Amino acid sequence: MSEKPHLFLIDGSSYIFRAYHALPPLTRKSDGLPVGAVSGFCNMLWKLIADGDKGIVGVMPTHVAVIFDAKGDTFRNAIYDQYKAQRPPAPEDLVPQFGLIRDAVRAFNIACIELEGYEADDIIATYSEQALAEGADVTIIGSDKDLMQLVRPGVMMVDTMKNKRIGEEEVAEKFGVSPDKVVEVQALAGDSVDNVPGVPGIGIKTAAQLINEYGDLETLLEKADGIKQKKRRENLIEFAEQARISKELVYLKRDVPLPLGLDALACCDLEGPKLVSFLKALEFTTLTRRVAEATETEAAEVEATSLEVAGWEAADPAAASESADAVDGDKTPGPLDLAAKMAADIGALPIDNQSYQTVRSMEELQVWLDEAKRIGYVAVDTETDSLDAMQANLVGVSLATEPGKACYIPLAHVSGDGDMFGGGLVEGQIPLTEAVTALKGMLEDPSILKIGQNLKYDTLLLSRYDIEIAPFDDTLLLSYVLDAGKHGHGMDELSELWLGHKPIPFKEVAGSGKSQITFDKVELEKATPYAAEDADVTLRLWMILKPRLAADGMTSVYERLERPLLPVLRRMEKRGVSVDRQILSQLSGTFAQGMAGLEEEIHGLAGSPFNIGSPKQLGDILFGEMGLPGGKKTKTGAWSTSASVLEDLAAEGHELPKKVVEWRQLSKLKSTYTDALPHFINPETKRVHTSYSLAATSTGRLASSDPNLQNIPVRTEAGRKIRTAFVAENGNKLISADYSQIELRVLAHMADIPQLKKAFEDGLDIHAMTASEMFHVPLDEMDAATRRRAKAINFGIIYGISAFGLANQLGISRGEAKTYIDTYFERFPGIRDYMEATKKAAREQGYVETIFGRKIHYPEINSKNPNMRNFQERAAINAPIQGSAADILRRAMVRMEDALSDASLSARMLLQVHDELIFEVPEGEVDDTIKVVRTIMENAPMPALQLSVPLKVDAEAADNWDEAH
DNA sequence: CCTATATCGTA
DNA sequence: GTACGATATAGGA
Numbered sequence: 002m003s004e005k006p007h008l009f010l011i012d013g014s015s016y017i018f019r020a021y022h023a024l025p026p027l028t029r030k031s032d033g034l035p036v037g038a039v040s041g042f043c044n045m046l047w048k049l050i051a052d053g054d055k056g057i058v059g060v061m062p063t064h065v066a067v068i069f070d071a072k073g074d075t076f077r078n079a080i081y082d083q084y085k086a087q088r089p090p091a092p093e094d095l096v097p098q099f100g101l102i103r104d105a106v107r108a109f110n111i112a113c114i115e116l117e118g119y120e121a122d123d124i125i126a127t128y129s130e131q132a133l134a135e136g137a138d139v140t141i142i143g144s145d146k147d148l149m150q151l152v153r154p155g156v157m158m159v160d161t162m163k164n165k166r167i168g169e170e171e172v173a174e175k176f177g178v179s180p181d182k183v184v185e186v187q188a189l190a191g192d193s194v195d196n197v198p199g200v201p202g203i204g205i206k207t208a209a210q211l212i213n214e215y216g217d218l219e220t221l222l223e224k225a226d227g228i229k230q231k232k233r234r235e236n237l238i239e240f241a242e243q244a245r246i247s248k249e250l251v252y253l254k255r256d257v258p259l260p261l262g263l264d265a266l267a268c269c270d271l272e273g274p275k276l277v278s279f280l281k282a283l284e285f286t287t288l289t290r291r292v293a294e295a296t297e298t299e300a301a302e303v304e305a306t307s308l309e310v311a312g313w314e315a316a317d318p319a320a321a322s323e324s325a326d327a328v329d330g331d332k333t334p335g336p337l338d339l340a341a342k343m344a345a346d347i348g349a350l351p352i353d354n355q356s357y358q359t360v361r362s363m364e365e366l367q368v369w370l371d372e373a374k375r376i377g378y379v380a381v382d383t384e385t386d387s388l389d390a391m392q393a394n395l396v397g398v399s400l401a402t403e404p405g406k407a408c409y410i411p412l413a414h415v416s417g418d419g420d421m422f423g424g425g426l427v428e429g430q431i432p433l434t435e436a437v438t439a440l441k442g443m444l445e446d447p448s449i450l451k452i453g454q455n456l457k458y459d460t461l462l463l464s465r466y467d468i469e470i471a472p473f474d475d476t477l478l479l480s481y482v483l484d485a486g487k488h489g490h491g492m493d494e495l496s497e498l499w500l501g502h503k504p505i506p507f508k509e510v511a512g513s514g515k516s517q518i519t520f521d522k523v524e525l526e527k528a529t530p531y532a533a534e535d536a537d538v539t540l541r542l543w544m545i546l547k548p549r550l551a552a553d554g555m556t557s558v559y560e561r562l563e564r565p566l567l568p569v570l571r572r573m574e575k576r577g578v579s580v581d582r583q584i585l586s587q588l589s590g591t592f593a594q595g596m597a598g599l600e601e602e603i604h605g606l607a608g609s610p611f612n613i614g615s616p617k618q619l620g621d622i623l624f625g626e627m628g629l630p631g632g633k634k635t636k637t638g639a640w641s642t643s644a645s646v647l648e649d650l651a652a653e654g655h656e657l658p659k660k661v662v663e664w665r666q667l668s669k670l671k672s673t674y675t676d677a678l679p680h681f682i683n684p685e686t687k688r689v690h691t692s693y694s695l696a697a698t699s700t701g702r703l704a705s706s707d708p709n710l711q712n713i714p715v716r717t718e719a720g721r722k723i724r725t726a727f728v729a730e731n732g733n734k735l736i737s738a739d740y741s742q743i744e745l746r747v748l749a750h751m752a753d754i755p756q757l758k759k760a761f762e763d764g765l766d767i768h769a770m771t772a773s774e775m776f777h778v779p780l781d782e783m784d785a786a787t788r789r790r791a792k793a794i795n796f797g798i799i800y801g802i803s804a805f806g807l808a809n810q811l812g813i814s815r816g817e818a819k820t821y822i823d824t825y826f827e828r829f830p831g832i833r834d835y836m837e838a839t840k841k842a843a844r845e846q847g848y849v850e851t852i853f854g855r856k857i858h859y860p861e862i863n864s865k866n867p868n869m870r871n872f873q874e875r876a877a878i879n880a881p882i883q884g885s886a887a888d889i890l891r892r893a894m895v896r897m898e899d900a901l902s903d904a905s906l907s908a909r910m911l912l913q914v915h916d917e918l919i920f921e922v923p924e925g926e927v928d929d930t931i932k933v934v935r936t937i938m939e940n941a942p943m944p945a946l947q948l949s950v951p952l953k954v955d956a957e958a959a960d961n962w963d964e965a966h
Numbered sequence: 967c968c969t970a971t972a973t974c975g976t977a
Numbered sequence: 978g979t980a981c982g983a984t985a986t987a988g989g990a
Contacts, residue, residue: 513967513968514967514968515967612985612986614984614985614986615985615986615987616971616972616973616985616986617972617986617987618986635971635972636971636972637970637971637972639971639972641972641973642972642973643972643973643974644973644974665973665974666974668984668985669973669974669975669983669984670975672983672984672985673974673975673982673983673984674975674983677983677984697981697982698980698981699980700979700980700981702977702980702981703981704980704981704982705976705981705982706981706982706983707982708982708983709975709976709981709982709983710976711975711976711977711981711982712974712975712976712977712981712982712983713975713976714975714976715975715976716975716976720975739977744977744979796978796979797978797979798978799978799979800978800979800980801978801979802978803978804978805978806978807978809978810978871978872978875978875979876979876980878978878979879978879979879980880979880980882979883977883979883980884980886977887980914976914977915976915977915980915981916977917977
């Protein structure tokens with residue numbers, strides 16, 4: 002115990018306000034309780050403890066206390082009734098956090114001190130004094146300038162938020178005098194924030210100069226008539242008393258009657274379970290995990306503290322839907338209503354798209370960047386000359402910082418007149434490179450949250466300008482997570498829905514069809530209202546949707562499965578995949594030849610030429626002129642000429658429909674793949690860059706477009722040839738890794754089916770096992786036809802089976818199909834239970850969930866239209882299965898890149914096809930890569946979830962996709 | 967010129 | 978029976 006005691010005094014009250022203002026104002030617990038400030042505060046405390054002597058303070062404390070301002074007036078109000086009188090009341094959503102922060106301090110086993118009639122600063126001053134007297138060192142954790150008067154040898158200030166140490170030197174720098182003269186300077190200069198009057202016309206600079214000259218306030222006031230400057234002299238004389246009062250106000254009392262002696266502040270050991278229990282109750286998942294790890298606490302075994310929050314009533318989630326429909330006035334608003342209220346408030350603000358600023362100079366731009374820095378978030382939208390982010394050029398950027406406060410920064414607009422040569426750059430635009438540099442600072446600033454709609458586009462575009470946007474929120478993803486199944490998530494749709502405002506259509510500024518112009522040719526007068534409005538709308542949508550995230554309990558889906566996947570997909574898109582033009586062109590030729598031959602035969606059989614590609618003409622020939630028996634009808638009443646109908650006719654011995662089926666296959670392959678794909682080869686990169694949509698499907702699957710690389714043929718031999726055109730670069734291989742039967746495995750887990758689980762554990766052929774169970778055929782005597790039936794039923798189950806559908810699929814009667822299904826349910830009663838439970842859940846709550854909590858809504862599940870209702874029921878049965886599998890692969894993708902680089906592998910993830918990932922990897926790294934990929938994919942649900950069924954991944958490497966698959 | 971429909975490629 | 982996107986045709990604007 003030879004070490005010198007060291008006391009930490011933490012200025013709690015100032016931290017509360019700083020944490021509150023530093024974080025986006027929307028952090029809430031799942032029941033809506035605002036906890037942003039508590040979160041910031043807890044993180045600060047934890048960092049202080051966890052960093053220990055490695056942190057900014059550099060020493061470990063022996064004693065610690067957190068000091069708060071008590072409620073109500075202090076002795077200073079008796080001295081000067083205007084003291085802090087202009088302070089607005091604390092924000093509504095901060096009020097319930099005051100008590101919680103005190104609870105937090107206690108959970109950390111730290112003394113928590115406040116005293117009526119005194120400010121925290123006075124208590125800190127008194128403790129400092131006493132500690133010094135007893136030979137201890139003191140560190141004040143805070144940044145309030147009023148505390149700076151306490152700095153002296155043995156007393157140091159540390160601002161942990163700015164990671165700054167404030168010693169005598171820093172104080173002298175700020176006030177121009179040594180710390181012991183700080184009060185003299187403050188007495189003269191006053192403080193508008195605290196309403197300390199000071200002497201008019203004297204600021205810190207002048208005050209420091211005067212104090213350095215005269216020594217102290219009293220001496221100065223005595224000799225004031227000797228001051229040369231007339232106005233200053235007069236003011237010093239006239240306001241002498243005011244200065245004395247000011248000094249009294251800023252001088253910190255050092256003789257406060259302390260409620261606890263220094264000994265009582267001695268550090269106690271952290272109690273892991275106690276702290277974890279508290280953090281868990283507040284749903285601070287990351288911090289809970291960190292604390293649990295550091296204190297070796299088993300977080301899962303600790304029960305969350307039950308919180309009692311003054312001024313707050315936790316919502317009953319079950320009551321939420323009722324209260325939404327409730328008649329006004331009969332209920333106190335709960336937190337869920339608060340998110341709704343926010344939506345209503347922001348939705349009610351009118352939008353005036355003529356009020357936006359066009360930013361034309363760096364000075365103007367800087368004002369916006371400063372504002373973004375000050376508030377910590379900004380809505381961003383880019384304008385370009387193409388929908389393809391891999392080829393688009395940046396044309397302008399719009400920003401919004403408040404509803405209605407938005408701007409457009411044109412950067413590359415050209416005058417449209419100059420005909421085919423185009424005009425030059427429009428005057429009055431900031432040079433592109435200069436603006437990009439300035440914007441880069443803001444867009445990469447970790448303290449500024451960037452808010453966008455469909456940011457994958459903007460981040461991909463800007464990554465080509467060497468800008469890596471972070472951190473970010475995406476309103477497209479927010480809406481998707483909250484409302485999948487209810488409506489689309491495009492900005493225009495969301496704007497009309499939430500803001501009751503129809504944004505200016507793109508067509509209105511750029512025209513449409515042949516006369517459409519690119520955005521760089523749009524006049525600035527038209528461009529600004531359009532572009533800035535997008536940023537304005539995006540910001541408002543964020544303000545409405547972000548609070549709902551916690552209120553609806555969707556934070557973890559958003560933060561684990563959506564937001565982190567966006568940069569992963571952006572990189573996959575940017576990498577692209579190598580596609581061999583020659584192979585495709587060769588295939589096109591082959592397909593064309595085949596089509597030509599078939600065409601001749603078909604026309605010959607028909608007796609006259611017609612457009613084979615026209616279902617209408619084909620129907621007329623088949624069912625009109627040739628008088629074949631028409632099978633199915635189409636939605637609009639026309640004869641169906643679908644492949645299944647034509648195949649039935651062919652089976653009856655008709656040549657023509659058989660030839661048409663062949664022709665159609667070739668036509669499809671040629672037009673959709675071999676002819677179309679080469680147009681997607683990027684001239685610069687020589688690769689094909691698909692675009693993945695994170696928010697296109699209701700279930701959580703991705704969608705691929707432009708081109709769609711998730712439907713490249715594989716089932717027929719001719720089609721598979723197209724896959725040989727997807728190749729690895731020289732010296733590389735393509736690896737295809739796909740989950741085996743992931744949806745059936747997910748179903749076995751969710752519905753808890755013992756036979757299925759056993760079969761997967763034993764690595765059995767699942768369809769054969771199903772067939773064996775259903776038809777009582779031993780596995781080793783299984784025939785292909787029986788297995789095929791079982792396979793169809795397994796798929797049918799996943800799709801929300803109907804006798805009609807199964808009959809169709811297997812070409813059997815509905816009665817027979819019904820018998821199969823009944824047999825299946827007899828053998829696997831758990832599946833029927835699962836399906837009934839899922840339908841019930843959908844009917845009662847309007848949505849179903851995946852195993853990771855993704856919600857899929859079915860607003861028409863109780864429809865009176867049986868077709869609609871049945872359809873929604875099947876979809877609701879399918880969604881948790883398909884969606885859970887999709888979530889698993891999402892988790893794997895989010896982790897994959899780091900896992901590969903941690904293993905020093907240079908494999909690049911290129912494509913995703915629902916249950917398959919494609920990588921491009923140097924030949925020498927193939928085996929190691931497969932190991933890593935398999936581990937990540939097979940363990941993707943963990944640690945959030947341990948499936949009761951093993952996941953299996955098949956992986957293979959080859960020179961092209963066909964051979965790797 | 968634009969949109970709806972039919973068809974078919976994938977998981 | 979689920980979930981998608983691309984293509985060509987056809988018909989109304």
